[in-house]
Amino acid sequence: MDDTARDRIRRSFAAQSMMKTLGAEIIEVEEGLVRIASPIVPGAMQQQGFGHAGLTFSIGDSAAGYAALTTLPLDLEVVTAEIKVNLLAPARGDRLVATGRVIKPGKRLCVVTSEVHAELDGVSTMIAVLQGTMVPVPG
Template sequence: MKPQDPHFEKKIKELFSKANFISELGVQLKSISPGQCKTTLQVQPRHMQQNKFVHAGVQATMADHTAGAAAGSLIKADEIILTVEFKINFLRPALGESLRCQSDVLKAGKNIYVAESEVFSISKGEEKLTAKSMITLSVVKWQNC
């Protein structure tokens, strides 16, 4: 897949720095390349649900935003990506010191993109797939880009 904006890396880095909720949650951009994004999160007590697993909402947010960045790496400078729909399967409880998410654009259409995100929990150096998500995203012209 080929990016339509030669400055896509800068745009995605700004996307992460300006997304207050993502910053507050602690999701960090690890890498960005055309059609792919990787993020990490250092697990804190605030990320846990009542049984001491990482909350489903944390994983879903990470999967969604990482997919948006992957799709955002392919669009024109005057466009943005908005999530239309996403489905997530939680495969096992997320336990550990950190999470890693990888998102890949599977289909880049004219107006609609489809991406897949996988969230892994990392505990004592061992990585386990905890969630898998399919995200449908819309390409929107944006005058404030």
């Protein structure tokens, strides 16, 4: 994967106001894989003091979508057609890290997955898995 393709991912990510609101950042971009990290800030917690499932889902969906985009020509974007989340454990920690991967790339549909881990005191715990379908669309 070349720098032009990586820059496209980073520019597209920077244009997402939702990711800015969450304080999320891309920490890795490779072909078929994107990692996004987000702090668990006070404004993203649920009533019991854990990171909200909406935060988990948002960064998991974005990581999976951008992983799909790494496999597509530069003139295309992606949108989520459907995505399912299994919440495995409470989002306890300082930050979440979502790792999106491409299961099956395609010109019409890309099947993707994402794992989300919570990090606390140097320990990483898987808290969610997502699986879905991304649709390539004109950029």
